[in-house]
Amino acid sequence: MIVESYTLASSTAYATPYYVIRGELPGPVFMVVSGIHGNETGSIRAAQIIVERFNQRRLYIHRGTIIVVPLMNQKAYRKRIRGVPDLNRTFPRSSKTAAKHPLASALLQLVLRYRPTWFLDLHEANGLSQKNPKRLGQSIIVTPGSRGTGTAKRVIKGINRTIPKTAYHFNIRIRERPGSSRAAVTRILGAKAFTVETCWSLDRELRIRYQIDIVSRFLKSAGLL
Numbered sequence: 001m002i003v004e005s006y007t008l009a010s011s012t013a014y015a016t017p018y019y020v021i022r023g024e025l026p027g028p029v030f031m032v033v034s035g036i037h038g039n040e041t042g043s044i045r046a047a048q049i050i051v052e053r054f055n056q057r058r059l060y061i062h063r064g065t066i067i068v069v070p071l072m073n074q075k076a077y078r079k080r081i082r083g084v085p086d087l088n089r090t091f092p093r094s095s096k097t098a099a100k101h102p103l104a105s106a107l108l109q110l111v112l113r114y115r116p117t118w119f120l121d122l123h124e125a126n127g128l129s130q131k132n133p134k135r136l137g138q139s140i141i142v143t144p145g146s147r148g149t150g151t152a153k154r155v156i157k158g159i160n161r162t163i164p165k166t167a168y169h170f171n172i173r174i175r176e177r178p179g180s181s182r183a184a185v186t187r188i189l190g191a192k193a194f195t196v197e198t199c200w201s202l203d204r205e206l207r208i209r210y211q212i213d214i215v216s217r218f219l220k221s222a223g224l225l
């Protein structure tokens, strides 16, 4: 296994690192993105820890490729704000239209170069999905018609078995959200794309643990771990 680091949007003011982790054998391509919203610090930290664990060989893949962009929107993160404009509304709605932000454009180029089968976008949200169907905290979101819906349901079933407090259970949400990375990657590439949302009112360590656990479960589903 090798871990290489590169820079996304390197010629712009939005330059940010990304990592490519390759097993010795060919296999599925899996992409993890975090920090599209700069104030969702639990998901950002989780993605950074995942990279650290690969660097330290505490996580190891024999086959396939994992690409991690731990902190997309550095500018928004420095101010701990969601970001203006909302980066997750700037992705193109089809292969015929252009991204409306240099970071969205750079991420899409990376996606088109590696063509991942799996795409996870890590976020945090307000409220608990278990208590209010309109809330997205503690949910995994898929675009309608996604090929990944079954996997998302299995991942949720698995993690919920480990969460004694029912209020913190995860639920699936099926949403069309034009301009989001999930919609773009689903529509343009046909990838199994997911938005993972922890509830930002929960203890930070717990949120980080949930995020890492969910990424690990998807990596197992993809046959990488």
Ligand SMILES: [Zn+2]
Pocket: 036, 037, 040, 122, 123, 124
């Ligand atoms: Zn978000």
